[in-house]
Amino acid sequence: MENLFNLNYKDEVEALKEEENFEALGDAKYINHHDKEARLYWAFCRPSGSHPHQIADSDPLVSIMAFNHSRLSALSRFEHLHPQVIENETLRKKIGNRTRMLFRDLTDNDFVELNQVLDLVPIFLPIAVNQLKYGRKWNDIDAHPIQASIFLRRSKIYHDDDFFQSFYQKLTDIEEFELSELKTFLIEISSMKHQIEPLVLNHFKERSLLWSKNSNLHILQRKGIEKLIEELDFR
Structure with a gap:
């Protein structure tokens, strides 16, 4: 830490820790402090993570420190990040580890916030693709079909076998669906099919046909499912 900034304000901050309203006092004293070093140190040690105003600091290094120590959402962090950090490759490297962690989480969720962030900072698309392909998966949240389609279009130049x-x-994954669940799913997908990429629709069609083939449905039930599957075609 000493390599990033001097510790002139360490004793002051340590003294404030004795107060019940430590964070509020620190905010009042340091967030808009005239000395960059004070703002930098407070961005590092603010107890509940950095404040949005710290990420939006006029100095890129303070902004970087606050970005890396924030507990805000990825979208909020990038919305407040100093423009020079986004534009300058050397400065971007200083948020590299945190950015990868954020995109790992974004690609592990429903893709809504992922696309919002990429609308704001498209320069990080390669990191998003890399985390989709190789990042550790922590949950089973499905990508929303429309949001998946948006991401599919914007990442076209990165498509390869690992990507797909x-x-x-x-x-x-519809493999374990009950009949009623599959019906509901197909009706929902059909209602938004004009906003979904054909590749995504074809995937759902193929998986649904396989589900039908492997099921023990009565012939009339099977025909009903096949009719719903046909509704996924563009007309």
């Missing part, structure tokens, strides 16, 4: 393997794993 990871991408399809993010789409809803």
